[in-house]
Amino acid sequence: MVGAEYSVSILERNWLNEDTFSLVCSRPKQFSFVAGQHVTLGHEGQAREYSILASPMGDTLHFLIKRIDQGQLSNVLAELEVGTTLGMSKAQGYLVYRPTDRPVYFVANGVGIAPFVAMAAAGIKGFTILHGARELSGLLYRKELLQAADRYIPCVSGSVKQGTMVLDLHRGRVTDYLDRHLKPGVYDFYLCGSSSMIHDVTHLLDQLCPGTRIYSESFT
Numbered sequence: 001m002v003g004a005e006y007s008v009s010i011l012e013r014n015w016l017n018e019d020t021f022s023l024v025c026s027r028p029k030q031f032s033f034v035a036g037q038h039v040t041l042g043h044e045g046q047a048r049e050y051s052i053l054a055s056p057m058g059d060t061l062h063f064l065i066k067r068i069d070q071g072q073l074s075n076v077l078a079e080l081e082v083g084t085t086l087g088m089s090k091a092q093g094y095l096v097y098r099p100t101d102r103p104v105y106f107v108a109n110g111v112g113i114a115p116f117v118a119m120a121a122a123g124i125k126g127f128t129i130l131h132g133a134r135e136l137s138g139l140l141y142r143k144e145l146l147q148a149a150d151r152y153i154p155c156v157s158g159s160v161k162q163g164t165m166v167l168d169l170h171r172g173r174v175t176d177y178l179d180r181h182l183k184p185g186v187y188d189f190y191l192c193g194s195s196s197m198i199h200d201v202t203h204l205l206d207q208l209c210p211g212t213r214i215y216s217e218s219f220t
Contacts, residue, residue: 004042004087006031010080011060017137020111022053023063023077025086032056033091035122036115036190038217040089043080046073049219051114051192052091055121064114064140095192095217097124102188102213105130106149107174107201110138112193112219117141120148132174132197134158136166153177175200178208185209191216 012024033039038051041063048071053062067078097104097119106116109132116129117140125148132155133139139154146152155170155177170177178201187209191198195218205212 005090006088007085008041008061008088010082010084010086012082013078016064016140019068020064020066020138020140021078023065025061025063025088027059027061028088031061031088031091034096035118035124036096037091037093038115039091041073041077042087043073043076043084046076047087048073049092051093051095051112051118051217053114053117055118055123057122064111064117066111093217095190095215097190098188098215100188100213102186103128105187105189107132107178107189107191107193107197109133109174109193109197111140112197112217113140113145115192115217116190117144120144124148126150129153130155130174130177132157132193136160139166173197175204178204182208186211186213188213189215192218194218 006028008025013021015021033056035056038049040047040049050063053064065074065077067074095115104127106127106129113131127149128151129145129149130153135158153168155174157173191201198216198218202214
């Protein structure tokens with residue numbers, strides 16, 4: 001990887017559902033980051049940005065990766081042997097928690113949940129979090145987020161087996177939930193996920209809650 005600041009080794013790969021896994025890598029001694037930041041990982045000419053899933057206090061680095069059909073690097077990372085070396089950039093990004101007296105909402109879809117898992121692991125508490133997924137199996141790290149959040153709202157846009165019981169389950173997208181339930185006011189919103197979700201939530205907040213601070217990071 002051209003311009004890599006660090007080399008890291010793959011220590012472990014844990015499959016969380018049929019297409020998503022966590023990748024555990026070694027942590028260079030001089031590497032530092034703030035919960036919510038991301039790095040660029042690279043291998044043999046392919047490079048991609050991934051949010052760091054772990055707490056800054058940990059001895060290893062964790063990344064949440066979804067394997068997709070056209071994802072050149074995600075497919076490689078899904079198959080590389082333990083011990084393989086990757087190139088890694090410095091930590092980047094501004095989706096980091098800022099202390100506030102306003103109500104705080106974290107909103108994610110898919111693997112965009114990663115920076116919020118890192119924030120919870122770093123000890124941040126008292127937020128409301130909405131996590132959107134197509135299926136229940138996509139609601140990753142639910143237990144960890146429930147422990148840190150004042151309220152955790154799972155939003156599933158696909159089919160749900162009849163009789164399934166999930167606390168506060170919303171059938172639909174995160175934008176649908178906010179449109180129906182968010183009360184007027186001023187908030188701090190942190191958004192991570194698809195660019196379309198971030199666009200729709202930002203537009204909704206501009207209409208319903210002018211003065212709300214919005215921090216976001218999108219992926220394609």
